[in-house]
Amino acid sequence: MGTRTRVYRGIVASALLAVVLICSACTREPAKPTAQSSASPQEVVICSFGGSFQDAQRKAFFEPFERETGIHVREESYSGEYAKLKAMVDSGHVQWDVVDVEHAVLLRSAASNLFERLDDLNLPRKDILPSALHPFGVGANYYSTVVAFPESGAPAPKGWADFWDTRAFPGPRSLRRGPRGNLEIALLADGVALDKLYPLDVDRAFRKLDKIKGAVNTWWTTGQQPVQLLLSKDVVMASAWNGRIWAARQEKPKLGLTWDGGLLELEWWVIPRGAPHREAARRFIEFTTRPDRQRQLAELFNVGPTNQRAFDNMPAELAAALPTSPQNRARQTELNATWWSDQEEGLSRRWDAWISAK
Amino acid sequence: MGRLDQCQVTRHGEQPSSGWLTVYRRAAHLVIGCQAAFSILIAGGITWGFYRAGPIEWSMxxxxxxxxxxxxxxxxxxxxxxxxxxxxxxxxxxxxxxxxxxxxxxxxxxxxxxxxxxIILYGWLAVFQQSGPLARLISLVGLRPPSWLTPxxxxxxxxxxxxxxxxxxxxxxxxxxxxxxxxxxxxxxxxxxxxxxxxxxxxxxxxxxxxxxxxxxxxxxxxxxxxxxxxxxxxxxxxxxxxxxxxxxxxxxxxxxxxxxxxxxxxxxxxxxxxxxxxxxxxx
Missing domain, CATH: 1.10.3720.10 (MetI-like)
Known part of the structure; x- marks a missing residue:
């Protein structure tokens, strides 16, 4: 009996402590944003995906922006924890002014009013590819999901049809986890033309995926995984992001890719609703659409400019290596993010059931 | 709980130091309470209104x-x-x-x-690959690495x-x-x-x-x-x-x-x- 009372007393004590802590958090709540915004008006907090990609963004965007405007850029990085972003906006404690997000998240969050409207920004709209403009975001750069393989003397795969050809190219493969992009890849392998993909024939895509399921060693989750699997020769080919393959260009064995059937996707600059340094953030986003800045980013990291003027006077060798150069764009197609934003939830449930079925 | 404690004590003939036991228990509750409170603090004062964002469908x-x-x-x-x-x-x-x-x-x-x-997981990730150390050891002996040696x-x-x-x-x-x-x-x-x-x-x-x-x-x-x-x-x-x-x-x-x-x-x-x-x- 005695121990039980003591246990209850302990629970009550800790609950009381929790309540006190929560109350102190709540009373601090309104003071926080004003203190932040008045402390340093000449500052902008930018959050991107980190690593060597953010190093390139620093040289192409952050440092020149600081030099030109005198606005200090404070950097943050994340690996796509969008729950954190949503929590910031929903709770009114926004710490980031500009965020680099995936297309799916832009569309999903725009519907729930998570970001500021950006359609009144001063942008060179006629030079920017039309798909890179959205009321709530500005396209940051294009990347592509392509067939990648280790280069050896043997003939290289020429597209997704060869990816399915386990007789001519025996060995395990790797694809991304989840339905997004994989359904397109399956349909392209099944002979659907690049411009006839949407709306996707989902049943046909899953039937085609059935045929490759047994040959897939890993359904990758991080962009670095397919590169590692290719370098260690655990797989003979993989779907991969062009930037990652390019970043591994010094490694042995040398990795190759084909642009045929590549799926172009966009990353976006957005401003979370209630960002403390909104004006500076808007100026920064305008700054990133300049052709010379985008060209420098493309020199430093293998991503495609959204502003087509970036290709003016560009060395032919560099243009040939970029996903959005006119010659490469014709061999690829853009993933229709709008179609996906309606379908992804249901399809991801179907995918999870499909992947665990024997 | 108490009944079982006494049962154990008499069976073993040991004298429990009940004072310390209580301290430990209370400390455990304190830790759990603090953890909950701090996770809320760190997340930036999340309000409960959050969880009412959408209708909860138990049928799904x-x-x-x-x-x-x-x-x-x-x-x-x-x-x-x-x-x-x-x-x-x-x-x-x-x-x-x-x-x-x-x-x-x-x-x-x-x-x-x-x-x-x-780090442990990355180590194991290397083991469960056909190019990993275990698979190489098996093929060194002259056998084919088993097919379950994959993720x-x-x-x-x-x-x-x-x-x-x-x-x-x-x-x-x-x-x-x-x-x-x-x-x-x-x-x-x-x-x-x-x-x-x-x-x-x-x-x-x-x-x-x-x-x-x-x-x-x-x-x-x-x-x-x-x-x-x-x-x-x-x-x-x-x-x-x-x-x-x-x-x-x-x-x-x-x-x-x-x-x-x-x-x-x-x-x-x-x-x-x-x-x-x-x-x-x-x-x-």
Missing amino acids: LARPPYPQALGRTVWFSLISAIATMTVGYPLALAIRRRAFLWRTALALSFLPLCCSPL GSLAVCIVMTYLLLPHFVVPALLGLFRVPETFVIAAKSLGATNWQIQQRIIVPLAGRGIWFGLGIVFVQGLGFYVTPVLLGGGKVVTVSTLLDDRLNYLLDWSTAAVLAAVLCGTAIIALWSIIGLSRRLVST
Whole structure:
């Protein structure tokens, strides 16, 4: 009996402590944003995906922006924890002014009013590819999901049809986890033309995926995984992001890719609703659409400019290596993010059931 | 709880230092309370209005991936709990008896705690590859590396067992140390075999520790996330992976809330039934 009372007393004590802590958090709540915004008006907090990609963004965007405007850029990085972003906006404690997000998240969050409207920004709209403009975001750069393989003397795969050809190219493969992009890849392998993909024939895509399921060693989750699997020769080919393959260009064995059937996707600059340094953030986003800045980013990291003027006077060798150069764009197609934003939830449930079925 | 405590005390003839016991218990509650409060603080003062973002649909739990994923989560936990016991009990026994190689057993069972789990996982990721050290060793002997040496369900279960091993060994050891050595010596002098000593003395007296270890391992296994993601090769769908997709990528927090509640409920039911079972099986 005695121990039980003591246990209850302990629970009550800790609950009381929790309540006190929560109350102190709540009373601090309104003071926080004003203190932040008045402390340093000449500052902008930018959050991107980190690593060597953010190093390139620093040289192409952050440092020149600081030099030109005198606005200090404070950097943050994340690996796509969008729950954190949503929590910031929903709770009114926004710490980031500009965020680099995936297309799916832009569309999903725009519907729930998570970001500021950006359609009144001063942008060179006629030079920017039309798909890179959205009321709530500005396209940051294009990347592509392509067939990648280790280069050896043997003939290289020429597209997704060869990816399915386990007789001519025996060995395990790797694809991304989840339905997004994989359904397109399956349909392209099944002979659907690049411009006839949407709306996707989902049943046909899953039937085609059935045929490759047994040959897939890993359904990758991080962009670095397919590169590692290719370098260690655990797989003979993989779907991969062009930037990652390019970043591994010094490694042995040398990795190759084909642009045929590549799926172009966009990353976006957005401003979370209630960002403390909104004006500076808007100026920064305008700054990133300049052709010379985008060209420098493309020199430093293998991503495609959204502003087509970036290709003016560009060395032919560099243009040939970029996903959005006119010659490469014709061999690829853009993933229709709008179609996906309606379908992804249901399809991801179907995918999870499909992947665990024997 | 109190009844069982007294029962144990009289059986062992030990005097418990009840003052310290209370302090420990209270400290545990304090830690749990503080953790909850701090997680709210760090997240930036989340308000409860959050969770009313969308209508909660409990009926969706019956639709395809969810029941299967829950079943798989429980199944993996159960398998790794049983495997942990199978490996951990002999290790704990060896450590208690200071048997031959007991220090090796000690080191083996506590190795998973010595390093960050993420680094351990990357190590195992190398093992479960056809180009990995184990596969190379097998092909060096002249055999073909087996096909299960790839990321998948088996890899997840093996690595879960490895990571959870110390969490079984510690409570099992605590149980085993409560078995008076005099009982064992007395039984031996009366001609009991090793098996009889195990069956009649050690297991009944150390039973609570073993059950407790099983419970801890099982409940922890339910929440494993990084292991199924990294070692499952994208083929293993558990409640935690579904939860992360909904929380971080699909931004469907109402479904995530339902899944979290289900996972939490499963853990509570599992703990209750394990405590209930241990009372029924051990105290009689």
